[in-house]
Amino acid sequence: MSLASSVAPAPRVRVTSHPWVRFGVRRLGRLLVSLWVLITASFLMIHLIPGDPVRAALGPTAPATLVAAKREEMGLDDPILVQYWHYLQNLFTGDLGTSMISQLPVSDIVAQRLPATLSLALLAFICAVVVAVPLGVTMGVLTRRGHGRRTELGFTTTSVIIGIIPDFLIAVGLVYVFGVSLGWLPVAGNDTPSSYILPVFALMIGPAAILSRIIRVEMVAVLEADFIRTARAKRIPARSLYLGHALPNALTASLTLGGLILGSMVAATVLVENVFAWPGLGSTIVSSILNKDYQVVQAIVIVYGATVLIVNTLVDVALALLDPRSMIRED
Structure with missing residues (x-):
């Protein structure tokens, strides 16, 4: 028997057996x-x-x-x-039909109004994260191991109350206080940078309260983990301990919620845009419903829904990159 025939062939590894391939196929199919x-x-x-x-x-x-x-x-x-x-x-083929009211291509209407909606939602999301992350981390540090009971109660109560107030009610209150009563800020259109302040604040304040509360809970749990105790025993500086060790683990669990918040912000622009006369898809879909311009309504519904679905898919991918165990657990 020859040496070549006595050696067993190496097992052939199927490409589809790779966890990342299976994960990508599942996410793309979904x-x-x-x-x-x-x-x-x-x-x-x-x-x-x-x-x-x-x-x-x-x-x-x-x-x-x-x-x-x-x-x-x-x-x-x-x-x-x-x-x-x-x-x-x-x-x-990109043909969304023709508006029955304006006789303009629906794709042109969407392309004209979409940037205003996306800029508003993305800016509000960034502001919510910038506020929620340091606030949640700080509250987690101050209230760990049962410390700061009053601080925890006050923060939790305030964040819950802010989180359950509808965005459009906050928007109406901002218009009345800062636009009508004080006259400090514009309340219609997006012509100047200052016109972003009120609608962005109306969109971000509720999600920021919810996200900061979740980050605080995750931060408290991470600070009780064994690897944090080990880091404390090594006398790692507090800044490195909280920001370098605890924060990444706390944010991993909050990433899914962050993606859902971004999707909800895009949907919430419908009401907020109408309060501030914002020239985006939200105000367009409301006027199209009132005018029974169903071709435009159809297209905007698809854009809103597709945006939420794509954002959720990207969040799943980001979560798998940060924590590959979440990808493997689905197999």
């Missing part, structure tokens, strides 16, 4: 299925609305010939499966 459900729901929205959406958009006095021509132009006389197929084709 994202695609969720996007398909979202797109299908937005398509069915027009067909589930009672009455004729074209007649509702054009008004009760519109001539029947105009309504019929508009229905034919939009393909609403075709079988529903044919309409669904055409809808998917147009969507994947």
